Amino acid sequence: MNLRIGQGIDFHRLENGLKLWLGGVLLPSEKGCVAHSDGDVLLHAICDAMLGAAALGDIGHHFPDNSSEFKNIDSIILLKRSFNLIRENGFSIVNVDSTVCLEKPKIASFIPEMRSVIAAILETSADNISIKATTAEKMGFIGKEEGVVALASVLLKK
Numbered sequence: 001m002n003l004r005i006g007q008g009i010d011f012h013r014l015e016n017g018l019k020l021w022l023g024g025v026l027l028p029s030e031k032g033c034v035a036h037s038d039g040d041v042l043l044h045a046i047c048d049a050m051l052g053a054a055a056l057g058d059i060g061h062h063f064p065d066n067s068s069e070f071k072n073i074d075s076i077i078l079l080k081r082s083f084n085l086i087r088e089n090g091f092s093i094v095n096v097d098s099t100v101c102l103e104k105p106k107i108a109s110f111i112p113e114m115r116s117v118i119a120a121i122l123e124t125s126a127d128n129i130s131i132k133a134t135t136a137e138k139m140g141f142i143g144k145e146e147g148v149v150a151l152a153s154v155l156l157k158k
């Protein structure tokens, strides 16, 4: 079996009054991500990890943030299109592991829903999708609630 690993990372600024989409789920939050798309930092990191595993470039290459086509786009669509690209190249998902680093809100209770949303798009079982969360212990831009980071690793098989 041909196995390929990829990693992805994404950052977004947080501002008051915006919606916070994370893992395809709308979270209750005073702040949301500043972005050209809906700013779903977790889905963007997973897209980049999938594309990276298949050596297909990155999310900015396929979905440029200066294109009106992708303005305010639902990141579920970006994930689906990224998945289609790797599938066209003969790959499927073995597993995804990811970490979201943000100060608040607490996301633990939303993780099961995120896992099932992502698993459905990636045509795999939720058992193959891991989402973890941590804070930055009040340090730096994450700790000051100025931004959010997500990291993802994806293993593909051909």
Ligand SMILES: [Zn+2]
Pocket: 010, 011, 012, 035, 039, 040, 041, 044
């Ligand atoms: Zn992003």
